Amino acid sequence: MCTSRELKYIEWLKKSKSPYVGISLFVFMLLLFLFVVVYMSTHIHIQIFNDSVFIWGILMVGGVAFFTYKYLTRKIDHDIKNLSFKKKEIIIAYIFYSDDVESGSGMLYIPILGHFFPKLWGQKMRRIKRYYIVSKEGVRYEINNQDYALLSDKSSCHFIYGQESDILVGVEL
Structure with missing residues (x-):
């Protein structure tokens, strides 16, 4: 399991x-x-x-x-x-991804020294893609790109949670 x-x-x-x-x-x-x-x-x-x-x-x-x-x-x-995990069935309303920037990855192009060394310390924000499942109840879950590829044409899936901790640890078809 x-x-x-x-x-x-x-x-x-x-x-x-x-x-x-x-x-x-x-x-x-x-x-x-x-x-x-x-x-x-x-x-x-x-x-x-x-x-x-x-x-x-x-x-x-x-x-x-x-x-x-x-x-x-x-x-x-x-x-x-105890390897105790529980499954919860999710009926998928739709799946989408969004282009975001990674928090903390970029720095200002104009540092404290002003315009003397504008690009010495600066760097652009890294782009990342975030993949989401939205259930019929309207709850949005973030998933990884492998699960996104598997679930792109499915209508339901099972989420695996820890029994005690209630942490989402995986997705099954």
Whole structure:
């Protein structure tokens, strides 16, 4: 029911949770740096820089980073572990594509320096095609170009969702 391509896609979605962990680990490294610089380099015993406070703080931030990642990816992990996916039949009203530009791909042709170096840093926006299915209910779904080629002459299809996470992972005929 679920192919390796769909499993790779849902594994790829877990990477979007990493910035939250990165922020927590940044705080973890900041506390570690503060512990090493302030407490270990000075021989003055300051009450607020007690070693047990910093060690517990470092352990807490590391634990928060780990459990934040586990909490954010728990539904995706459940779907992958149990291979539990559900199908939903969609009746296709029409299929279309639109020419868009990729967000963040282009830069201004006139930078801060004005007209001195107008094309030194500038670049044009990259064009991309986005493919869509519109259902009879009027809901628009974005699909990839392989699914667009397969579904161009079909009247219905099945969308595969994760049972727990409710993430669209694939399209079947």
